[in-house]
Amino acid sequence: MPMTKIIECDAEKCVYNKDKKCHTYGINVGDDLPICDTFMKGIEKAGASSRTIGGIGSCKVKGCTYNEGLECHAGGVHMHKTRGHVDCKTYQEK
Numbered sequence: 389m390p391m392t393k394i395i396e397c398d399a400e401k402c403v404y405n406k407d408k409k410c411h412t413y414g415i416n417v418g419d420d421l422p423i424c425d426t427f428m429k430g431i432e433k434a435g436a437s438s439r440t441i442g443g444i445g446s447c448k449v450k451g452c453t454y455n456e457g458l459e460c461h462a463g464g465v466h467m468h469k470t471r472g473h474v475d476c477k478t479y480q481e482k
């Protein structure tokens with residue numbers, strides 16, 4: 389199964405974010421809430437510039453429809469910044 393891709397992320401202050409795309413290989417999402425655990429605020433950018441799209445490495449949100457065995461099986465996810473954290477907007481309660 390291919391890794392679920394992050395279609396868009398609007399957390400532009402994250403070191404892994406360039407042009408509203410995530411540039412790290414795989415993020416971690418969770419625990420109980422669908423929050424990006426890999427978010428890191430900073431000016432200096434990180435991740436590989438050759439990598440144009442990031443993926444979901446693991447997700448601990450057992451209550452999401454798309455979660456099987458603590459991995460994401462959605463076709464793609466959208467990430468959105470809210471107050472103090474970044475949420476998976478593709479989350480759907482089981």
Ligand code: SF4
Pocket residue numbers: 394397398399402403404405406409410411412415424426427428442467474
């Ligand atoms: S998905 Fe997470 S790690 Fe990737 S750019 Fe957004 S906040 Fe940063």
Ligand code: SF4
Pocket residue numbers: 417422444447448449452453454455456459460461462465476477478479480
């Ligand atoms: S869609 Fe569900 S399983 Fe996939 S990353 Fe978001 S919360 Fe986790």
